[in-house]
Amino acid sequence: MSEDFYIKYIVPHKGIIIKLCRAYTDTEFDFEDYFQEVCLQIWKSKDNFKEQSKWSTWVYRITLNVCMTMLKKQKKHTATNEIVQNDLSTESEAFNNEELQLLYKAIRQLPEVDKAIIVLYLEDKSYKEIADVSGMKVSAVGARINRIKTKLKTIIYGK
Template identity: 40%
Template sequence: MMQNNKDEFLKQIDEHKLIIYKICNSYCKNRNDRDDLVQEIIYQLWRSYNHFNGTVKFSTWMYRVALNVAITFYRKTKTSEAIIQLGEPDIDFEDSKEDRSELEENKNLLQQFINELKELDKALMILYLEEKSYNEISEILGITETNVATRISRIKDKLKQKFSTLNNKDHG
């Protein structure tokens, strides 16, 4: 029974691992912390798995646990990370300079913008970009749908402004 439970859990996690990676990438700026956070999220998900009773969708439950763990982890490591950040790029993918197309730069800019958001706005934006419905986002975050819509709209406005400022600089 326990083994079946564990197999089912591992299967579900494997299916949703990209979500976990994206959350970790958005809340941690250095690789060691990211790996630690991945393990912490998996551990907390496994710990809570027995209490998952299906009253909410699996993805809603998983996002709640993963984001709660990420925000807690982020708040605890924020100070030390601020120091590390000085010497390390936000995203340390192994891209060569030649690979840096416009798409690549925009992608990095988006990730940088997400990283700069406050903890709760960051969670909101991740859920929005993951194409969750406003209803599910409100369930995960515990705020009203109207609030979700207003906040997303404001953050998007800021983001668009940032992109256009940067594009103007490039073409100027």
């Protein structure tokens, strides 16, 4: 992966990649593996991008697919880790805030699709963008987000 590709196509979407990877990992070590694998898969699949959606939607879908795939592999104890050299100093900040830790702990308890939806919602994505990434109808996104918020409140506050 060239530095130019990384700067032009990864860095502008680094925030959502970080948030999705963080929602699917418990440790900084796992987070770094997920982040690196996402970057590698974006680079590998760049020629498959047909411009039928926004580049950001493409990045979200790849990130979500990588996270879910790695989670399944990790659960089976057969995960393999690819190493792509990137500057991960900013990513480690996602592990230093206690309130964020509590939120991510709660998010990790959600079903896989709900994790992706709430992270996109927290990223201030429109219902249309969330629908594009998740494959849901726009009309169902709002109701799903409200149910997820209720679940998170229950998990965090026990109410």
